[in-house]
Every structure is written in C-alpha cells, then in structure tokens.
Amino acid sequence: MNMTTNSTAAAPVIEAIGLQKNYGPLEVLKGLDLSLERGEVVALIGPSGSGKSTFIRCLNMMEIPTGGTIRFRQKRVGDRFRDKGEDIGIGTLRRHVGMVFQHFNLFPHKTVLENVTEGPIVVCKRPKAEARELAMDLLAQVGLGDKHAAYPAHLSGGQKQRVAIARALAMEPEVLLLDEVTSALDPELVGEVLAVIRGLADKGMTMAIVTHEMAFAADVASRVLFLDQGVIAESGSAEDVILNPQNPRLQGFVARFRG
Amino acid sequence: MTYSWDFHSVWQYYDLFLWGLWISVVYTFGSIFFGIVIGLVTCAARLSSWKLLNVIARIYQEIFRCTPLLVQLLWFYYAFPLLVGGSMDNRVAALLTLALYVGAFYAEIFRGGIVSIDRGQHEAASAIGMSPGQSMRRIILPQALKRVLPSFINQSVIQFKNTSLVSVISVADLAYMAAVVNGQTYRPLESYTLMAGLYIAMLLPLTQAADWIERRLRVSD
Numbered sequence: 453m454n455m456t457t458n459s460t461a462a463a464p465v466i467e468a469i470g471l472q473k474n475y476g477p478l479e480v481l482k483g484l485d486l487s488l489e490r491g492e493v494v495a496l497i498g499p500s501g502s503g504k505s506t507f508i509r510c511l512n513m514m515e516i517p518t519g520g521t522i523r524f525r526q527k528r529v530g531d532r533f534r535d536k537g538e539d540i541g542i543g544t545l546r547r548h549v550g551m552v553f554q555h556f557n558l559f560p561h562k563t564v565l566e567n568v569t570e571g572p573i574v575v576c577k578r579p580k581a582e583a584r585e586l587a588m589d590l591l592a593q594v595g596l597g598d599k600h601a602a603y604p605a606h607l608s609g610g611q612k613q614r615v616a617i618a619r620a621l622a623m624e625p626e627v628l629l630l631d632e633v634t635s636a637l638d639p640e641l642v643g644e645v646l647a648v649i650r651g652l653a654d655k656g657m658t659m660a661i662v663t664h665e666m667a668f669a670a671d672v673a674s675r676v677l678f679l680d681q682g683v684i685a686e687s688g689s690a691e692d693v694i695l696n697p698q699n700p701r702l703q704g705f706v707a708r709f710r711g
Numbered sequence: 712m713t714y715s716w717d718f719h720s721v722w723q724y725y726d727l728f729l730w731g732l733w734i735s736v737v738y739t740f741g742s743i744f745f746g747i748v749i750g751l752v753t754c755a756a757r758l759s760s761w762k763l764l765n766v767i768a769r770i771y772q773e774i775f776r777c778t779p780l781l782v783q784l785l786w787f788y789y790a791f792p793l794l795v796g797g798s799m800d801n802r803v804a805a806l807l808t809l810a811l812y813v814g815a816f817y818a819e820i821f822r823g824g825i826v827s828i829d830r831g832q833h834e835a836a837s838a839i840g841m842s843p844g845q846s847m848r849r850i851i852l853p854q855a856l857k858r859v860l861p862s863f864i865n866q867s868v869i870q871f872k873n874t875s876l877v878s879v880i881s882v883a884d885l886a887y888m889a890a891v892v893n894g895q896t897y898r899p900l901e902s903y904t905l906m907a908g909l910y911i912a913m914l915l916p917l918t919q920a921a922d923w924i925e926r927r928l929r930v931s932d
C-alpha cells in the first residue's frame with residue numbers, strides 16, 4: 453500500500469452532518485452526525501419508528517433531508533440529480549452507494565441475471581458481455597450461479613435477497629446501505645443472507661446496517677449506534693452498546709431482543 | 712305468421728356493407744392511434760408535479776367521460792363550428808371526437824397501471840443510480856403496460872362499437888350503410904341482422920385474443 457491509499461483510508465467515505473428530516477410538523481431526525489470510514493461496518497439499532505429507515509435512506513438521498521448535509525468523498529451532495537459546480541449529484545452518489553431493501557424490490561419482469569446487469573449496462577454504460585461476466589461472478593459469490601435464468605417470482609425470500617445484494621454489488625459500490633434486510637424472511641432463511649453480509653464485511657466493504665439481529669450486529673459491526681426518538685442516544689463498540697448498555701432505554705431495548 | 716327471410720336482395724348491396732365496414736375499421740384504428748397519443752400526454756400531465764397540468768388534464772377527462780359520445784359528436788359537428796366561426800367536415804368532427812373520447816379513458820387506464828406498480832420498484836431503480844426517466848422507461852412502464860393490456864384491449868373493443876355513432880353525422884360507416892340498404896330494400900330484419908353479424912365477426916376474434924392474453928399474463932406473473 454502506498455501513501456495515498458493510507459491517507460484516504462483515514463478520511464470518511466460518507467458523512468452525515470447535522471442531519472434533519474421533518475414530515476410536516478413531525479420531526480423524525482433531529483440533527484444526526486455520522487461519519488463512515490472505508491471498511492467500517494456500522495450497525496443501527498433502535499425501536500420501531502425511531503427513524504432508522506429515514507436516516508439510512510437520507511444517506512443515498514432516497515429521502516431528501518430537510519436540514520444538514522450529506523458529504524461523499526469530502527464533497528457536498530447537492531439536491532439535483534446531476535453534478536453541479538462543487539456539489540456532486542444525487543445520481544452520482546447513488547452510483548457509488550448501494551442500497552438493499554427489506555422487501556428486496558427485485559424487478560419482476562427481468563431474470564435474475566438481468567436484475568444484476570441492469571445497473572452496469574444502463575447506468576454505467578458498460579459493455580454487455582463484461583456486465584454479464586461480472587454478474588455471473590457475483591451470483592456465484594452469493595451462491596446463486598445456477599439461478600441466473602430464473603425470474604424472481606420463482607425464488608425463495610432468502611434467494612431474492614441474495615440477488616438484491618448481488619444487484620447492489622454489481623455497481624461496485626463504495627458503501628452499502630442495508631435496511632432490515634432479513635426482517636421479511638422466514639427464520640430459517642435469515643442465516644444464508646447474514647452469511648453473505650458477513651462475507652462482505654470480511655472483504656472490507658463499508659456498510660451501514662439497520663438490523664434487529666443483535667447477535668449479528670455485535671459480531672460484524674465495528675460500531676453500533678442506538679437511535680431513539682430521532683437522535684443517536686448511544687454509540688460505541690458492540691461490546692459497550694449491546695453487551696454493556698448504559699442508557700436505560702437502551703437497556704430495555706436490548707433486553708427485549710436478547711429474549 | 713312466418714317471416715320469409717330474404718338475405719339475397721340485401722346481399723346484392725354487399726359492396727356497401729364492405730365499404731361501410733372498412734370505414735368503421737379506419738375510424739376505429741385512426742381514433743385508437745390518436746387516442747393513445749392523447750392518452751399518454753394526458754397521463755403524463757396527471758402524474759406531473761405541476762398542479763396546473765393536473766387540473767387541465769382532469770377537466771378534459773371528466774368532460775369526455777361524463778358526457779355521452781353521441782352528445783359529443785353532435786356538439787363538435789353542429790356547435791363547435793359556430794363557436795370558432797366556420798364549418799367542420801363531418802369526417803374530421805367524427806375522428807376528433809372519437810379520439811378525444813377514447814383518449815380520456817386510455818389516460819385513466821395508463822395512469823392506473825403506472826400507480827399500481829409498487830413504490831419499491833422506483834426506489835430500487837433509483838438506488839442503482841437510474842434517472843427518473845430511465846426508471847420510468849425500463850422498470851415502471853414495461854410492468855405497467857403488461858398489467859393494463861387487457862383493459863386497453865377491452866376499451867378498444869368498445870371503441871369499435873362506438874364508431875357506429877358517427878352515422879348520426881352522416882359518416883358512411885357500417886351502421887350508416889345498413890340504414891341505406893334498408894332504405895333501398897325495405898328489409899330491416901335482414902339489413903340490420905347482417906350488420907350485427909359483421910360487427911360480431913370483427914370483434915369476436917379480438918375479445919378472444921384479449922382473454923388469451925390475459926390468461927397468458929396471469930401465468931407469467
């Protein structure tokens with residue numbers, strides 16, 4: 453590794469600064485700060501309605517924040533799709549910041565392979581053959597090499613979510629955002645998806661993960677944030693936040709999920 | 712009393728029937744073509760975030776959905792020319808009215824199809840960096856069009872039948888020709904039965920095709 457990579461490794465890839473989001477009079481996010489460094493895995497935990505989804509969706513501008521800034525590679529993200537002046541566009545941001553959803557949202561009219569090649573071909577304008585090759589590699593990586601010709605309707609929930617992860621990875625993202633990606637799955641299918649995510653963490657993928665799987669969060673996350681009523685109520689290592697919580701609301705929350 | 716059928720004397724005018732049928736087909740496809748264009752524009756206006764466009768599109772749709780087609784034809788042929796000064800060719804009035812009428816319904820069908828697509832589809836497209844236009848063209852529209860195809864065909868079948876109304880402003884379609892033949896032969900039973908038979912012959916394959924497509928789409932979902 454040379455000097456430049458060492459210096460960028462310390463700089464944050466993506467940052468939220470004083471992030472606010474209101475829906476009319478409802479203040480959902482009340483000024484949150486987060487800075488993700490390359491290779492870091494941050495887990496977001498918190499009660500339902502605390503703003504976890506809203507927060508993670510602001511990071512790729514799926515929701516437009518009502519206050520504060522998102523910075524990507526030290527540049528401010530503007531409010532337009534395209535880059536403008538110093539600001540980078542929402543389109544550019546999303547090319548480099550992937551997202552995986554609770555309900556998969558695969559494209560039902562496209563095969564598994566087409567779901568994965570869609571981004572590289574249409575957005576990145578990569579040659580079709582090259583995109584196919586990349587997609588087949590990724591599908592093999594998530595254990596679905598043999599399903600490339602199937603339509604999403606013929607897959608199990610766990611398989612769908614693994615395709616969705618491959619679709620996000622096909623953009624070769626620098627950051628991956630995952631919002632409760634195992635919450636819609638039957639319990640016996642959760643493990644296969646978590647295993648894929650753990651593999652990504654081991655390879656150094658930068659991730660923000662909203663999850664209710666406390667053991668998983670404790671295992672893979674380098675940092676855990678407890679979101680409560682629109683603020684980060686506690687943050688620290690998994691050890692501090694999950695195994696040894698101080699905040700009484702966090703204690704109650706963690707106790708419920710230990711079960 | 713037994714009626715003695717005499718299709719022979721009516722069939723002597725077969726060229727009038729066939730010409731009338733051809734005219735009905737032309738008005739059907741012509742108005743469907745312009746109706747699709749009008750429907751797409753209206754649908755885009757309805758889905759636009761620009762309030763004024765929404766309102767204009769809405770007013771147009773409600774006017775054409777809430778008045779009978781017969782009334783619209785009479786209005787465009789007899790009243791509209793007085794409003795703008797000048798006269799209107801009955802064929803132009805017929806095509807214009809039919810297209811505006813079906814366009815209002817198509818717009819609603821298209822819009823229904825687009826809004827029925829789960830929000831998550833647009834989000835997933837956006838999340839891989841697609842622009843709103845790319846997401847619409849590649850992800851939303853293909854799914855929406857597939858979903859609305861049966862209602863689109865259904866509305867088009869209705870449109871074929873609706874063209875029979877243009878006979879009231881003397882456009883020589885199938886219904887008009889049947890009346891002409893009846894005037895010549897004094898054989899209303901045969902003239903109008905033949906006319907009905909020709910409509911069925913045209914539309915039965917279409918309704919069957921619509922059913923077939925609907926069944927196939929259901930299988931592939």
Ligand SMILES: Nc1ncnc2c1ncn2[C@@H]1O[C@H](COP(=O)(O)OP(=O)(O)O)[C@@H](O)[C@H]1O
Pocket residue numbers: 475478480498499500501502503504505506507
């Ligand atoms: N589009 C919206 N309009 C209005 N309120 C919303 C919207 N999206 C989320 N909210 C509200 O914001 C709060 C936080 O929601 P969310 O971020 O989904 O929480 P979490 O993911 O932690 O369960 C909730 O009270 C929710 O009702």
Ligand SMILES: [Mg+2]
Pocket residue numbers: 504505506632
């Ligand atoms: Mg949520």
